[in-house]
Amino acid sequence: AKTARLFDVRSWFGRKVDQDFLDELEAKLIRADVGVKATQILIDRVREAYADKTADEDLLAFLKAEMKALLQDPQAGALAKAPTNPTVILIAGVNGSGKTTSIAKLAQRLKDQGNSILLGACDTFRAAAADQLAIWAERSGADMVRGNAGADPASVAHDACDRALARKVDYLIVDTAGRLHTQTHLMRELEKVRGIISRKIEGAPHESLLVLDATNGQNAIQQARIFSKSIACSGVILTKLDGTAKGGVVVAVRQQTDLPVKFVGVGEGIDDLQPFDPDAFVESLFS
Amino acid sequence: MFDDIQHRLSDALGRFKVRGKLTEANMQEGLRAVRTALLEADVNYEVVQRFMKRVTEKAAGQALIKSVRPDQQIVKIVHDELIELMGEGDPHIRFEKAGPTVIMLCGLQGSGKTTTCGKLARRMLGLGRKPLMVAADLQRPAAIEQLKVLGQQLDIPVHAEDPEGTDPVEVCRRGVSQAEKLGRDTVILDTAGRLHVDDELMDQLKKIEKKVRPHQVYFVCDALTGQDAVASAGAFNAALELDGVIMTKLDGDARGGAALSVRQVTGVPIKFVGMGEKLERLDPFDPQRIVGQMLGMGDIVGLVEAA
Numbered sequence: 205a206k207t208a209r210l211f212d213v214r215s216w217f218g219r220k221v222d223q224d225f226l227d228e229l230e231a232k233l234i235r236a237d238v239g240v241k242a243t244q245i246l247i248d249r250v251r252e253a254y255a256d257k258t259a260d261e262d263l264l265a266f267l268k269a270e271m272k273a274l275l276q277d278p279q280a281g282a283l284a285k286a287p288t289n290p291t292v293i294l295i296a297g298v299n300g301s302g303k304t305t306s307i308a309k310l311a312q313r314l315k316d317q318g319n320s321i322l323l324g325a326c327d328t329f330r331a332a333a334a335d336q337l338a339i340w341a342e343r344s345g346a347d348m349v350r351g352n353a354g355a356d357p358a359s360v361a362h363d364a365c366d367r368a369l370a371r372k373v374d375y376l377i378v379d380t381a382g383r384l385h386t387q388t389h390l391m392r393e394l395e396k397v398r399g400i401i402s403r404k405i406e407g408a409p410h411e412s413l414l415v416l417d418a419t420n421g422q423n424a425i426q427q428a429r430i431f432s433k434s435i436a437c438s439g440v441i442l443t444k445l446d447g448t449a450k451g452g453v454v455v456a457v458r459q460q461t462d463l464p465v466k467f468v469g470v471g472e473g474i475d476d477l478q479p480f481d482p483d484a485f486v487e488s489l490f491s
Numbered sequence: 492m493f494d495d496i497q498h499r500l501s502d503a504l505g506r507f508k509v510r511g512k513l514t515e516a517n518m519q520e521g522l523r524a525v526r527t528a529l530l531e532a533d534v535n536y537e538v539v540q541r542f543m544k545r546v547t548e549k550a551a552g553q554a555l556i557k558s559v560r561p562d563q564q565i566v567k568i569v570h571d572e573l574i575e576l577m578g579e580g581d582p583h584i585r586f587e588k589a590g591p592t593v594i595m596l597c598g599l600q601g602s603g604k605t606t607t608c609g610k611l612a613r614r615m616l617g618l619g620r621k622p623l624m625v626a627a628d629l630q631r632p633a634a635i636e637q638l639k640v641l642g643q644q645l646d647i648p649v650h651a652e653d654p655e656g657t658d659p660v661e662v663c664r665r666g667v668s669q670a671e672k673l674g675r676d677t678v679i680l681d682t683a684g685r686l687h688v689d690d691e692l693m694d695q696l697k698k699i700e701k702k703v704r705p706h707q708v709y710f711v712c713d714a715l716t717g718q719d720a721v722a723s724a725g726a727f728n729a730a731l732e733l734d735g736v737i738m739t740k741l742d743g744d745a746r747g748g749a750a751l752s753v754r755q756v757t758g759v760p761i762k763f764v765g766m767g768e769k770l771e772r773l774d775p776f777d778p779q780r781i782v783g784q785m786l787g788m789g790d791i792v793g794l795v796e797a798a
């Protein structure tokens with residue numbers, strides 16, 4: 205019963221804001237994967253503002269407002285658009301985070317907005333990765349460029365750029381193989397893919413999105429740091445938010461790398477992608 | 492980040508120089524540093540709380556080892572306690588005397604089930620067994636194709652059906668009969684990824700368990716998992732009575748606190764760890780290694796051990 209009380213925010217009201225109270229607040233945020241460091245920063249703010257006062261609705265609103273402000277994106281929900289076609293979106297992330305599925309969802313979304321889409325299947329490593337993307341491409345009516353299993357991903361990117369230019373498609377979305385950020389040679393390979401894209405098409409990639417799994421804990425911070433360094437990420441797609449994991453680590457990611465969340469994945473279906481809503485997200489951290 | 496914690500720890504620990512016995516007061520700062528390390532390694536919050544309480548009780552009153560600083564002694568106590576909690580490594584799989592041994596893999600989406608299926612099959616080959624893999628994921632696009640490719644690479648049969656007009660329970664049942672027919676003695680079922688809160692899909696797993704009666708059920712858990720590991724592992728264990736856990740993606744810099752959480756909430760042993768994407772990258776679980784990674788204070792432990 206103690207734990208139940210611990211995590212019911214309303215039970216806090218009327219209590220003195222002392223160390224005990226702050227410890228419980230800490231527990232709440234840690235449990236949502238916000239992490240020790242990011243939590244400490246938030247708690248220090250609360251301590252400054254409310255030391256020895258009584259916890260009430262305002263305190264909670266104050267804390268939520270801090271987090272919402274942090275997570276706000278100046279270009280909320282919008283993707284960059286190149287002045288001339290194609291706009292190129294590069295997708296990357298660790299193994300199994302949801303890259304390929306997110307591409308399917310993104311393609312559907314952009315298609316629904318009246319755009320023509322080309323997908324580049326640059327995961328030539330994982331068994332049947334291109335087949336997986338091909339099935340999604342068919343479902344969303346997107347065109348696709350693929351290479352043979354084991355082919356150089358950069359050469360597939362090269363061909364995809366050529367076709368995107370020739371057909372003047374609105375968007376080229378490039379899928380890449382999952383890789384852990386610690387695998388230096390695979391990060392070099394990813395940089396090479398990015399390099400080809402930017403050489404072939406001016407200003408491209410216009411978005412480099414990192415796909416983070418909401419069930420991940422603190423390792424996501426290192427993922428964000430190193431992928432950003434490697435391919436200059438412009439935003440995050442946070443997947444698997446339909447489970448019970450809160451994905452609070454994106455608070456720490458924003459604090460420490462400034463990467464904004466652009467979209468969230470809320471299921472395995474092609475329509476299960478939503479623009480990130482900081483308000484709803486922060487509310488869910490406390491529910 | 493790692494060095495950070497270590498640094499803070501030696502800082503904090505350096506401050507109390509006690510003689511005689513460890514007490515709650517003189518341990519406090521050091522214990523706090525350990526607690527932070529575990530939380531940053533993604534060990535579940537409640538698991539950490541319970542653990543810290545237990546360690547504090549165990550350490551209080553212990554006599555100090557002369558040649559070692561008391562702070563170092565605490566890290567060693569924590570370290571040993573963690574290893575005990577993680578349990579023995581046990582990479583053995585019990586094979587049935589009669590008929591094929593059936594092993595079912597389950598877990599959340601993208602945790603590494605299909606890859607692990609191939610890794611286990613490869614391991615079986617090495618043990619002189621004759622494995623067959625069953626493509627029971629009819630959901631994810633190209634999941635069947637993925638398993639078939641692994642089967643080709645390993646040169647072992649894969650039972651697959653056209654997903655139209657069949658269901659995973661049937662596929663598994665026929666997969667086992669197929670194995671009997673072909674004289675294969677080990678069957679590995681690759682199931683679709685699912686969320687532990689998806690009642691319909693969890694029921695489907697229960698149905699497979701009831702109708703196919705796998706001899707071993709393994710939960711495939713991503714080492715990158717955060718606080719939610721207890722919820723998912725707990726739910727899968729409640730639904731299926733797991734026999735073992737396989738932790739994947741431990742080849743990166745994840746500190747793998749989920750291992751302790753999952754172990755605590757299920758009581759089920761961790762059997763293997765995935766150390767890469769390639770099929771040979773499956774290692775027996777080693778509690779020493781994971782605890783070292785989780786706590787990140789190997790030098791201090793080594794120091795005390797040498798004393």
Ligand SMILES: Nc1nc2c(ncn2[C@@H]2O[C@H](COP(=O)(O)OP(=O)(O)OP(=O)(O)O)[C@@H](O)[C@H]2O)c(=O)[nH]1
Nearest residue numbers: 299300301302303304305382444469470471600601
């Ligand atoms: N519940 C849920 N599942 C998702 C979501 N996004 C992706 N998935 C599932 O997660 C699993 C992995 O997704 P993929 O898109 O193949 O992931 P990936 O990052 O491309 O994987 P690799 O290419 O192997 O690194 C699949 O079973 C997807 O159906 C989501 O938002 N919610």
Ligand SMILES: Nc1nc2c(ncn2[C@@H]2O[C@H](COP(=O)(O)OP(=O)(O)OP(=O)(O)O)[C@@H](O)[C@H]2O)c(=O)[nH]1
Nearest residue numbers: 299300600601602603604605606684740765766767
């Ligand atoms: N680095 C690393 N990658 C791994 C490991 N195990 C699996 N992977 C990768 O993780 C990704 C997902 O693996 P899958 O085997 O497709 O996962 P799954 O659980 O079958 O996924 P779903 O069927 O979609 O739920 C792939 O890119 C694998 O190559 C591992 O131990 N280390």
Ligand SMILES: [Mg+2]
Nearest residue numbers: 303304327333
């Ligand atoms: Mg993929």
Ligand SMILES: [Mg+2]
Nearest residue numbers: 604605628634
């Ligand atoms: Mg699979």
